[in-house]
Amino acid sequence: xxxxxxxxxxxxxxxxxxxxxxxxxxxxxxxxxxxxxxxxxxxxxxxxxxxxxxxxxxxxxxxxxxxxxxxxxxxxxxxxxxxxxxxxxxxxxxxxxxxxxxxxxxxxxxxxxxxxxxxxxxxxxxx
Numbered sequence: 001x002x003x004x005x006x007x008x009x010x011x012x013x014x015x016x017x018x019x020x021x022x023x024x025x026x027x028x029x030x031x032x033x034x035x036x037x038x039x040x041x042x043x044x045x046x047x048x049x050x051x052x053x054x055x056x057x058x059x060x061x062x063x064x065x066x067x068x069x070x071x072x073x074x075x076x077x078x079x080x081x082x083x084x085x086x087x088x089x090x091x092x093x094x095x096x097x098x099x100x101x102x103x104x105x106x107x108x109x110x111x112x113x114x115x116x117x118x119x120x121x122x123x124x125x126x127x
Contacts (some may be wrong), residue, residue, distance in 0.1 A: 011038035014122050026105035077096065088106065089108055089112060090103070
């Protein structure tokens, strides 16, 4: 089994762990081209956006925005980007070394800081 296969299995496991959280609707790993490589929607959840092309465009936009480094020197790297919408909260966590990001969609009632701490806990756990 290659290192990539091992990493993908780990990402799937961690996304599934996040999907156990009641307010999370979607947890996925997106590559630098905006392609979903692991994770997805919680079982039984219908996406708010049913047009896959629009969802793919959103992945690409978030991927590019999260990996930007223009203010890293003066402000530090991006820890996460969050957008609160009427129907959902969207949060992206970049992993700059591997040029991937974690994208989460959650219910609008979610506490963003609490969720961010949970994500860090899950993704820094090596198991």
